[in-house]
Amino acid sequence: MSQKxxxxxxxxxxxxxxxxxxxxxxxxAHAAATDPGSKAESKYDTRSLEASYLASGQARQVEAMSDALDRLDQFEAPDFGIEDAVGPGALVETDLDGETEWFLLLPAGGGHVVEDQGREITLLSPSSRLYQELCDRHLGDTLDDSGHLVTEIA
Structure with a gap:
């Protein structure tokens, strides 16, 4: 099994x-929103309403994370060669003013940071501007807006 x-x-x-x-x-949060103890005691008491908003927001987060995992479960990251352009599944090393940054382009899960072999890797999803800027770049290319230099593609 490959490192990726x-x-x-x-x-x-x-x-x-x-x-x-x-x-x-x-x-x-759902239990708190539906608990009889959170019933409003006056017209100014908003505990129940606030708890229901929280429960609704957290339910949306659960759904989004579940969808992201479904997409990741179906995704197989290809290996990239030195001549290949960056694309979905690429593990990309960049240099920005002498500082190395690693990115992994995935169909979902963007924004998360993982540790691997002593390096921090930021996961990028297609909605990310940096993901879009990295796609189709080659080794040695510089990104126009951010100034990142692509130094490795795996």
Whole structure:
């Protein structure tokens, strides 16, 4: 199994753990919203309304995370060669003013940061501007807006 495949397994596992925590929080928020003790005691008491807003927002987060995991479960990241352009599944090393940054382009899960082999890797999803800027770039290309220099593609 390739290093990237192992990394993807870890990412999926981490996101599943986050999903479990989100589900527990959503369940608690739902219980608080429907608890008889949170019933308004006056017309100015908004505890119940606030709890229902929180429960609704957390339910949307659970749904979004679940959808992201479904997309990641169906995704297999290809290996990239030195001549290949950056695309979905690419692990990209960039240099910005002497500082190395790593990005992994995935169909979902953007914004999360994972540790792998002593480096921090930021997950980018297609809605990210940086994801879009990195796509179709080659080794040695510089991104116009951010100034990142592509130094490795795997």
């Amino acid at each position: 495949a192992i990394l993807l397994q870890r990412i999926r596992k981490d996101l599943r753990q986050q999903l479990d925590r989100l589900r527990a929080a959503a369940s608690e």
